[in-house]
Amino acid sequence: MRAVTISATGRSGKLSLSTISDPVPEIGEVLVNVAAAGVNHADLLQRAGLYPPPAGAPDWPGLEISGEIARVGPGVSGWRTGDRVVALLDGGGYADQVAVRATQLLPAPRSVDLIDAAALPEAVCTAWDNLVTVGGLASGEWVLLHGGSGGVGTVAIQIAKALGARVATTAGGPERAAQCADLGADRTIDYREQDFVDALREASDGAGADVVLDVVGAAYLGDNVRALARGGRLVVIGLQRGRRGELDLAALMAKRATVTGTTLRSRPAAEKAAVVAAVREHVWPMIDDGRVRPVVHTRVPLAEAQRAHDLLESGEVFGKVLLVP
Structure with missing residues (x-):
């Protein structure tokens, strides 16, 4: 699959589109075909070498995605192949596919375009x-x-x-x-x-x-x-x-x-699962009835991830920039 990797870190750190091995879902995980990935300031810090991913997370950036489940790993219940979802990630969202813990999945809101839904999980x-x-x-x-x-x-x-x-x-x-x-x-x-x-x-x-x-x-x-x-x-x-x-x-x-x-990315899996569960209970109804909606500034092709980072660094973005494979 394709993924956006960090070819150099530091103030002039650069992103490159690379071909890497397809991820395989482990126990308790699902594999998601990525429809879009949100771009966050944490990704800019990671590119600069200031915010390393937690142990076990992919080396490339991306803390939130939307997409469809391609494969359900062992030990997962309540989710099926083809389900439209959004996910809070430890990393690795800048890619065609990502493996994610089922406890960090949310059903994609029916009232929101699937690509735009990528602006929701982390925020x-x-x-x-x-x-x-x-x-x-x-x-x-x-x-x-x-x-x-x-x-x-x-x-x-x-x-x-x-x-x-x-x-x-x-x-x-x-x-x-x-x-x-x-x-x-x-x-x-x-x-x-x-x-x-x-x-x-x-x-x-x-x-x-x-x-x-x-x-x-x-x-x-x-x-x-x-x-x-x-x-x-x-x-x-x-x-x-x-x-x-x-x-x-x-x-x-x-x-x-x-x-x-506080931070979110470095917290234990059980704490992240609790946050996701609370969001599903309390915020997802707000999205369903229109009180809360994603705000998307623009969509950028995955291959132009560097341009997406430059745009976010410019300070001219209102809402989210999304990468679309």
């Missing part, structure tokens, strides 16, 4: 787990989402609104802010022109955010704590602008607030 699992399981977001609370125009952000806006939360989100430029508003954000903040702490306080009548979901990292750490309401929860899921920052512990303590950092 939805990340958004739900960190907003609700970790962040404890509840109806009526304020949530501040950084990177509202990204793959996770566009889904997180919709999930938070479906839960009855009030959503503020940052985005770069008035056009992207307006697109976030179209997805349901109550307050959009152009971080290029506005101080997000002041804008959030104004929107929340001075209270601040009960939950902050952050993809930026160290550069926003101090301001994120300032933005929190009393009892607020800061959940850091990305490090796009720095890994090390100073934390004002007195400010954190005064607000009785918490800071949590």
Whole structure:
């Protein structure tokens, strides 16, 4: 089969289309013919040599796919050849086929085109787990989402609104802010022109955010704590602008607030299975009735994966870029 492999790592790391052996599903796995694969910032980090795959995962990138089951491995029940699915992967999605644990499969939503459905698994699992399981977001609370125009952000806006939360989100430029508003954000903040702490306080009548979901990292750490309401929860899921920052512990303590950092890819299989099961129970009905939908910026042929990475790095993407074999 064909797969997009990493021919060189580092800042100038390159992707190449290669021919490799077909994967074989092991116990508890299924083989999926890939219809499309989502492109994520984690893939850019892997290409740069900064985010190695977990033990046992393929060496090539790709954390989410949609497609049809080609073969069911031993020990798998509840799935059949021909089933249309989406999958959360440990890696290897940039390919014609992928073997994946059956516990990380979800039925492809009937209301969504199968190719566009590839934009869902990683984003939805990340958004739900960190907003609700970790962040404890509840109806009526304020949530501040950084990177509202990204793959996770566009889904997180919709999930938070479906839960009855009030959503503020940052985005770069008035056009992207307006697109976030179209997805349901109550307050959009152009971080290029506005101080997000002041804008959030104004929107929340001075209270601040009960939950902050952050993809930026160290550069926003101090301001994120300032933005929190009393009892607020800061959940850091990305490090796009720095890994090390100073934390004002007195400010954190005064607000009785918490800071949590999480990742998804490196977690044990049982934890990933639990996240997928929760998403199937709680978020899949939101997709079925139209409250949540994938946001796809563009589709790119698998052979042009390097162009897809360049596009994501440009900062001009709204939603997801998909690779189509």
